[in-house]
Amino acid sequence: MTTAMQNLECDRDARDAGPFHVTNRLIFSIALPMTLGFLTTPLLGLVDTAVVGRLGRAELIAGLAIGAVMFDLIFTTFNFLRAATTGLVAQAYGRGDRREQQAVFWRSLTIALASGVGLVLLSPLLLAIGLSLMGPDAEVAAVTRTYFLYRILSGPAALANYAILGFVLGRGEGAIGLLLQTLINGTNIVLSILLGLVLGWGVAGVAIGTVAGEAIGALAGFAIVYGRFDKKEAPGWATVLARDRLKALFGLNRDIMIRSFVLLGAFTLMTRIGTALGPVTLAANAVLMTIFLVAGYYLDGLANAAEQLTGRSIGAGWRPAFDRALRMTAAWALGLALLTTAAFLAFGNAIIDMLTTAPDVRALAYDYMPWAALTALTGALAFLMDGVFIGATWSRDMRNMMLLAFLGYVAALAVLVPLFGNHGLWAGLNLFLLMRGLFLLILVPRRAAQAFRPAQ
Numbered sequence: 001m002t003t004a005m006q007n008l009e010c011d012r013d014a015r016d017a018g019p020f021h022v023t024n025r026l027i028f029s030i031a032l033p034m035t036l037g038f039l040t041t042p043l044l045g046l047v048d049t050a051v052v053g054r055l056g057r058a059e060l061i062a063g064l065a066i067g068a069v070m071f072d073l074i075f076t077t078f079n080f081l082r083a084a085t086t087g088l089v090a091q092a093y094g095r096g097d098r099r100e101q102q103a104v105f106w107r108s109l110t111i112a113l114a115s116g117v118g119l120v121l122l123s124p125l126l127l128a129i130g131l132s133l134m135g136p137d138a139e140v141a142a143v144t145r146t147y148f149l150y151r152i153l154s155g156p157a158a159l160a161n162y163a164i165l166g167f168v169l170g171r172g173e174g175a176i177g178l179l180l181q182t183l184i185n186g187t188n189i190v191l192s193i194l195l196g197l198v199l200g201w202g203v204a205g206v207a208i209g210t211v212a213g214e215a216i217g218a219l220a221g222f223a224i225v226y227g228r229f230d231k232k233e234a235p236g237w238a239t240v241l242a243r244d245r246l247k248a249l250f251g252l253n254r255d256i257m258i259r260s261f262v263l264l265g266a267f268t269l270m271t272r273i274g275t276a277l278g279p280v281t282l283a284a285n286a287v288l289m290t291i292f293l294v295a296g297y298y299l300d301g302l303a304n305a306a307e308q309l310t311g312r313s314i315g316a317g318w319r320p321a322f323d324r325a326l327r328m329t330a331a332w333a334l335g336l337a338l339l340t341t342a343a344f345l346a347f348g349n350a351i352i353d354m355l356t357t358a359p360d361v362r363a364l365a366y367d368y369m370p371w372a373a374l375t376a377l378t379g380a381l382a383f384l385m386d387g388v389f390i391g392a393t394w395s396r397d398m399r400n401m402m403l404l405a406f407l408g409y410v411a412a413l414a415v416l417v418p419l420f421g422n423h424g425l426w427a428g429l430n431l432f433l434l435m436r437g438l439f440l441l442i443l444v445p446r447r448a449a450q451a452f453r454p455a456q
Helices: 002-016 024-053 058-076 080-095 098-121 123-134 138-170 174-198 202-227 243-276 279-316 319-355 359-391 395-420 422-455
Strands: none
Touching: 024 058, 024 174, 024 202, 024 279, 024 319, 058 123, 058 138, 058 202, 058 243, 080 098, 080 138, 080 243, 080 279, 080 359, 098 123, 098 138, 098 243, 123 138, 138 174, 138 202, 138 279, 174 202, 174 279, 243 279, 243 395, 243 422, 279 319, 279 359, 279 422, 319 359, 319 422, 359 395, 359 422, 395 422
């Protein structure tokens, strides 16, 4: 059975290497499964909060929330493992280089496991830093400590899942990505309810459910990936750990990590300024940010498609596929973003009413809803260009344009917020999203000409 599966994979790689034609079906075979997979993540957060919320103690909810934020910050640092792996595997896939695909996987997995173990070893220090920054009271801090020290054990498996997901996305296997995301989050949800609520383990049960979900997902993902490897094409460790290849991977990782932290800083700055505008404004902004996050799920799915298709086209040396993938994914992203903006303008107030019952928060959120609705449209190109530049491994450009857009964002806020208050804050966010996309788009023709010159 294993040999037959490996032969099928070899046949597929041989068939799909080189020139290929981009179709809507090909785009959505990647984008749709990943969008569905991403949608399980907010469901998981909702279930965890509901489980702890039913225990009837406010400090449990607060402690879980602080712990979740801490892990968001920690794991954001390692998003590069998924993104860099996708781009490098997609290019090797386009060339039909099965040995390099495996080598990229083993490099990324080795870095993921080593980093995960490092996180576990550093967990007391990370916890102390996190609690110092968040400043919770003693009871909330005790809950956060319990959650953190259990959940940090998921570090090696969680980072391994980044590498595994990056590998399958690099090969355009969105269905496998959906399967793994559903398995991880589904296991987590079931065990969080069972351990946290039914067995009464509370926050510890929720954290253990997360550890189990990540571990099961990593084992299943590894079995799927490794089981389909052609052992005749297996690279030696000298190839896996080749200095030039590791240097290229770490260079990509560094640039993508900087880009991720700058993006996180942009949203943190918005929250900090919103705090200064008062608690009602801060609450209204938090409600409205869900609009941006909803649009982000399917825009991320299309960005994943752009990553794989542009990376594959560069690996294949086939400019027509690159150009067609860019045009088609851009058309879908902008079209869906336009519909989303229109829908939120039409029904946004009703959505606000579902998200909060506070009359003062509702009234203020109504005023700023048009700005929030616009983020789907201004952010569409930014999401898509991130996918293109990750797939093409043009990470230095992505890093530099993110920094340039952030400087423009800070300058815009310095002018607009004093003049227009929260309207200026939302206008600045939309300008930031628009600048990110446009700055990268301007670079595409020159970078594409350089990338495809040898093939011409």
